[in-house]
Amino acid sequence: MAAETQLGADISWTDFAEFTQQLAERIRSDRIPQTIVGILRGGMIPAVALAHQLDVRDVRAVEVTRTLSDGIQAEKSSAPRLRNPASLGNLVGRDVLLVDDVAGSGTTLAHTRRIIAGLTAARLRTAVLCVNQANWLLPQQPQAAIDYIALRCEGWVIFPWETR
Known part of the structure; x- marks a missing residue:
């Protein structure tokens, strides 16, 4: 299924469930990964949901961020920053799916x-x-x-787990 496009998005838990199900179906048809890596913080929520839907038990986290706070239109650093690279563990030879909630830039x-x-x-x-x-x-x-995209939008995205 192709991702739909809309103006800014206020995603509900129902939308989230539909989007992760759609992504899981597309990923499954392309082979189930051995390891799922979620980008902290927001990417861990869809990463865990996808892991359950795909029955993948090896779920890892990595903290890479550009935003300096959680506010709408938050200030960004000049380049992404990696924290705790050891959290990725050994990925040699693994089939890996990297997941995030939103791709802005x-x-x-x-x-x-x-x-x-x-x-x-x-x-x-x-x-x-x-x-x-x-x-x-x-x-x-x-x-x-990006290999799998559930939704394209032209504005700020608010997920159900975020403070409004």
């Missing part, structure tokens, strides 16, 4: 992808619930940079 996901690729995973795919195309900075389009 795309730089955090791309940076984390390079880190995991450097750990010699055998296969590396990416999945996000939403791409905020209004903030996209990478030279390639989101669909070329």
Whole structure:
């Protein structure tokens, strides 16, 4: 299923369940990964949901962020920052799915992808619930940079687990 596009998104728990189910079906048809890595903090929620739907028990976390706070339109650092790289463990030869809740500029996901690729995973795919195309900075389009996208929007995204 192709991701739909809308203006900013206020995602409900029902939407979240539908989006993760859609992503799981697409991922399953392309082979179930051995390891799922969620980008802390927001990416862990869809990562765990996908792990349950795909019956993947090896779930890991990595903290890579550009945002300096949790507010709407929060200030960003100039480059993504990695904290606690040891949390990824040994990924040599693994089929890995990297998951985040939202790809804004795309730089955090791309940076984390390079880190995991450097750990010699055998296969590396990416999945996000939403791409905020209004903030996209990478030279390639989101669909070329991300393997699985549930939703495309042109504005700020609010997830059900976020403080409003």
